[in-house]
Amino acid sequence: MSDHDVLPLRVYFGVFGTLLALTGLTTWIAYQDFGNLNTTIALVIASIKVVLVVLWFMHVKQSSGLVRIFALSGFFWLMILFGYTLSDYFTRTSVRGWE
Amino acid sequence: MSDATTSGRLAHHFESLEQQHESALLGMWAFLAQEVMFFGGLFTCYVVYRNLYHDAFVEGSHHLDVFLGTVNTAVLIGSSLTIALGVRSAQLGRPRATAGFIGATIALALVFFGIKSVEYWAKYEHGLIPGLAWHPEPGASPQLGIFFGLYFVMTGMHALHMLIGLGLMVVVGWRALRGRYGPDNFIGVEVLGLYWHFVDLVWIFLFPLLYLLGRHAH
Amino acid sequence: MSVPGAATARTAEPSNYLNAEYSIKSWFLTLDHKRIGLLYLAGLTFFFTLGGLFAVLIRLELLTPEGDLFQSETYNKLFTMHGIFMVFFFLLPSIPAVLGNFFLPLMIGARDLAFPKLNLLSWYIYMVGGLFTLYAMVAGGVDTGWTFYTPYSSVYANSHVIAAALGIFISGFSSILTGVNFIATIHTMRAPGLTWFRMPLFVWAHYATSLIMVLGTPVIAITIVLVAIERLFGVGIFDPAKGGDPILFQHLFWFYSHPAVYIMILPGMGVISEIVACFSRKRIFGYHIIAMSSLAIAVLGFLVWGHHMFVSGQSIYAGILFSLLSMLVAIPSAIKVFNWTATLYRGSIRFDTPMLYTLGFIGLFTIGGLTGIFLASLAVDVHVHDTYFIVAHFHYVMVGGMVMAYLGGLHFYWPKMFGRLYPETLAKIAAVMIFVGFNLTFFPQFLLGYLGMPRRYHAYPEEFQVLNVLSTAGASILGLGFALPMGYLIWSLFRGKPAGNNPWGASGLEWQTQSPPISHNFDEVPIVTEEAYAYDTLRPPAAASPEQEEVLHV
Numbered sequence: 099m100s101d102h103d104v105l106p107l108r109v110y111f112g113v114f115g116t117l118l119a120l121t122g123l124t125t126w127i128a129y130q131d132f133g134n135l136n137t138t139i140a141l142v143i144a145s146i147k148v149v150l151v152v153l154w155f156m157h158v159k160q161s162s163g164l165v166r167i168f169a170l171s172g173f174f175w176l177m178i179l180f181g182y183t184l185s186d187y188f189t190r191t192s193v194r195g196w197e
Numbered sequence: 198m199s200d201a202t203t204s205g206r207l208a209h210h211f212e213s214l215e216q217q218h219e220s221a222l223l224g225m226w227a228f229l230a231q232e233v234m235f236f237g238g239l240f241t242c243y244v245v246y247r248n249l250y251h252d253a254f255v256e257g258s259h260h261l262d263v264f265l266g267t268v269n270t271a272v273l274i275g276s277s278l279t280i281a282l283g284v285r286s287a288q289l290g291r292p293r294a295t296a297g298f299i300g301a302t303i304a305l306a307l308v309f310f311g312i313k314s315v316e317y318w319a320k321y322e323h324g325l326i327p328g329l330a331w332h333p334e335p336g337a338s339p340q341l342g343i344f345f346g347l348y349f350v351m352t353g354m355h356a357l358h359m360l361i362g363l364g365l366m367v368v369v370g371w372r373a374l375r376g377r378y379g380p381d382n383f384i385g386v387e388v389l390g391l392y393w394h395f396v397d398l399v400w401i402f403l404f405p406l407l408y409l410l411g412r413h414a415h
Numbered sequence: 416m417s418v419p420g421a422a423t424a425r426t427a428e429p430s431n432y433l434n435a436e437y438s439i440k441s442w443f444l445t446l447d448h449k450r451i452g453l454l455y456l457a458g459l460t461f462f463f464t465l466g467g468l469f470a471v472l473i474r475l476e477l478l479t480p481e482g483d484l485f486q487s488e489t490y491n492k493l494f495t496m497h498g499i500f501m502v503f504f505f506l507l508p509s510i511p512a513v514l515g516n517f518f519l520p521l522m523i524g525a526r527d528l529a530f531p532k533l534n535l536l537s538w539y540i541y542m543v544g545g546l547f548t549l550y551a552m553v554a555g556g557v558d559t560g561w562t563f564y565t566p567y568s569s570v571y572a573n574s575h576v577i578a579a580a581l582g583i584f585i586s587g588f589s590s591i592l593t594g595v596n597f598i599a600t601i602h603t604m605r606a607p608g609l610t611w612f613r614m615p616l617f618v619w620a621h622y623a624t625s626l627i628m629v630l631g632t633p634v635i636a637i638t639i640v641l642v643a644i645e646r647l648f649g650v651g652i653f654d655p656a657k658g659g660d661p662i663l664f665q666h667l668f669w670f671y672s673h674p675a676v677y678i679m680i681l682p683g684m685g686v687i688s689e690i691v692a693c694f695s696r697k698r699i700f701g702y703h704i705i706a707m708s709s710l711a712i713a714v715l716g717f718l719v720w721g722h723h724m725f726v727s728g729q730s731i732y733a734g735i736l737f738s739l740l741s742m743l744v745a746i747p748s749a750i751k752v753f754n755w756t757a758t759l760y761r762g763s764i765r766f767d768t769p770m771l772y773t774l775g776f777i778g779l780f781t782i783g784g785l786t787g788i789f790l791a792s793l794a795v796d797v798h799v800h801d802t803y804f805i806v807a808h809f810h811y812v813m814v815g816g817m818v819m820a821y822l823g824g825l826h827f828y829w830p831k832m833f834g835r836l837y838p839e840t841l842a843k844i845a846a847v848m849i850f851v852g853f854n855l856t857f858f859p860q861f862l863l864g865y866l867g868m869p870r871r872y873h874a875y876p877e878e879f880q881v882l883n884v885l886s887t888a889g890a891s892i893l894g895l896g897f898a899l900p901m902g903y904l905i906w907s908l909f910r911g912k913p914a915g916n917n918p919w920g921a922s923g924l925e926w927q928t929q930s931p932p933i934s935h936n937f938d939e940v941p942i943v944t945e946e947a948y949a950y951d952t953l954r955p956p957a958a959a960s961p962e963q964e965e966v967l968h969v
Contacts, residue, residue: 104285104288110281111278114275114277121271124409125409128263128405128412129412131413132413136413140409141405144404147401148398148402151398151401154281155394156394168227168229169230171230171630172233175237175630179234179241180240180244183245184245184248187249188248188730189732190729190730191730191732208531209526209935210525219602220530220600221530224533224599227599227629228591228629231633234630235633236637237633238637238638241667242667245663246660249660327648327650328649339657342657342658343651343652343657343658343659346644346650350650354637
């Protein structure tokens with residue numbers, strides 16, 4: 099890797115500042131009543147933070163397409179695990195009451 | 198193996214440092230995909246039980262300390278910044294700065310552990326550790342144990358990963374001081390950085406999912 | 416550790432990876448992928464023998480309808496230990512760890528895998544995991560079945576669940592590291608000119624396998640941790656009494672353990688593709704489709720796990736979804752079988768031992784696969800669930816498929832690995848014995864299962880005895896068939912005829928280097944200029960003779 103790949107310091111501190119701000123934001127929002135949307139908002143903020151870290155701290159923005167595919171594959175497979183497991187839990191009709 | 202200055206760092210089975218770098222980078226990303234699935238199993242448990250026992254999870258979440266959780270999140274984000282700067286120093290060929298940033302990261306990780314142990318101790322005192330000290334208040338949800346079981350396994354696995362990271366940082370920091378890394382040969386630092394950022398990512402999700410549940414309702 | 420070929424090596428044998436160094440340290444601290452492959456071979460053979468002994472005891476008990484040889488608790492431990500050793504310590508690592516480790520770098524023209532130290536580490540992790548499980552066995556065994564179903568495993572079982580679980584947890588990381596190593600190697604270390612679609616299908620199959628290893632194994636690792644934590648602390652995550660859901664355990668368990676079947680069979684399919692092309696002296700039919708079907712199997716394999724849970728309380732709608740997806744996996748599997756058959760068509764077929772195993776594989780895998788479609792149908796599965804039909808089905812895939820491919824591959828590559836030929840006639844006899852013994856063992860089990868004999872019981876109604884006796888008789892032939900190769904392959908290390916560099920006249924980079932290969936695999940990095948399996952431009956092999964020094968220009 100050569101010098102032109104090195105990100106300037108302001109990028110690192112910019113990302114860091116944004117992450118801190120989003121952390122404060124997510125804590126503050128948790129105490130406001132958005133009904134069912136609270137969880138969604140928290141997850142959206144967490145996802146934005148993750149994307150920031152992955153793209154800049156983990157250099158995926160500068161990386162090859164292959165690395166990007168690898169980075170996505172874990173999350174894709176996680177969605178398979180979530181999706182198909184929940185396809186069971188969200189469609190159980192007759193077997194209720196085992197709590 | 199043409200360049201005498203780099204040949205010492207090039208393993209015999211690679212043709213060039215670029216190839217070696219690319220291999221290690223890809224291998225690390227494949228390993229991180231594995232890590233995603235490792236924590237993914239726990240997150241699946243979380244999603245399922247949170248849907249089944251929403252009230253118990255909200256109740257459990259209120260036993261956690263949001264202030265300490267938020268501070269710890271900030272501390273971990275700070276450690277992500279320091280390790281990222283460590284990698285940047287390595288890219289620029291400044292090994293002493295790299296070692297310094299790794300030292301800062303270790304310090305921040307220790308702060309995280311300190312805060313985490315205060316939290317764990319509080320759980321112990323309140324009798325909220327399933328299997329070890331479990332005396333929930335009368336009238337607590339019967340499934341509170343599942344929330345705290347998941348809380349301890351998830352944060353415990355996260356802490357275990359941090360411990361492994363600490364060990365790696367000591368090794369890589371030492372090597373940086375010994376001048377093992379150069380501007381075209383710093384894959385060890387970069388891989389460590391990737392690992393540490395991943396640990397940070399897990400926490401970024403754990404924090405809202407465990408600490409911030411249903412806060413607005415009470 | 417004995418050094419194969421040491422007796423004759425001093426005479427005139429050129430330097431190779433076997434005679435480069437002799438010390439014990441040079442084996443146990445080796446970073447050479449070929450030596451690590453052999454270390455795996457030793458470990459695997461040990462666990463296979465152990466698992467086989469448990470199988471012998473199981474078949475002996477089932478000779479008579481009464482439970483007269485073992486108590487039911489002992490019998491539970493027998494089939495559990497058989498399953499654990501065979502699945503986790505033989506079938507899963509078998510082809511990738513031995514043949515993959517040894518031949519993947521050779522096939523792509525690399526000097527080693529990308530991370531040699533990680534490779535050695537993965538062998539040690541595998542052995543440590545094996546030791547934990549051995550401890551569980553010696554300390555009194557485990558009786559939960561290899562599936563560790565909760566809440567029995569997490570609350571009620573009185574056997575050594577945690578030690579065995581820990582062993583499986585640890586050995587899982589060996590699999591993960593192997594997968595990471597293969598992926599990085601295949602992506603970055605191919606020889607100049609070796610484009611993706613010039614790679615041997617063996618390499619494609621291992622790439623697909625590695626994807627499953629990396630993306631699936633961690634899930635069972637964490638699940639096993641949860642079972643252990645549940646046992647130690649009674650958290651209740653899988654305990655219905657505390658609100659936990661045992662079905663969730665099954666979801667997580669099968670999310671890995673179904674794709675794990677493809678970890679076993681995909682490398683086998685890779686080996687079969689190599690052998691079919693070589694012994695038909697033809698380009699493989701539909702190269703691209705076979706390569707892509709490996710990836711399709713790897714991905715689809717992750718979408719079908721719910722078919723293990725049709726009768727366990729899973730939502731019926733999820734059942735329909737999983738049933739449909741399970742049927743889909745049949746498509747890429749069938750594509751492979753058709754392509755191999757089409758490769759045979761009008762080939763100049765030679766019936767050497769590897770080819771016998773290959774033909775056995777194609778037939779038995781087809782039966783195993785087709786009965787899988789029966790089981791994927793919801794209604795049929797309700798009838799045969801947890802019967803010997805299931806046992807027969809997965810043994811047709813795992814033993815009839817995977818073990819046949821493993822033995823075929825071992826025979827095919829043996830001359831390259833050790834530079835010596837095994838005795839062909841004896842090997843053919845063993846191959847036929849294994850085929851006959853296998854069918855006699857497991858075909859009656861299809862009938863037994865269909866008639867309603869449940870699995871995992873040590874006693875059964877008298878009307879099932881005839882079929883059970885047949886099955887046990889078959890198992891004895893099968894056992895002898897497995898013992899033969901162990902004997903003559905070891906014999907051939909010392910007394911076998913020198914093989915020459917390419918006894919089968921096979922294409923591929925691995926056959927261009929000397930046998931046994933030199934430590935660094937190739938003196939010069941090979942340059943690849945054409946596709947794999949260019950048998951139409953290769954000379955047919957002279958009958959494998961000691962003098963043969965064929966130089967093949969690829």
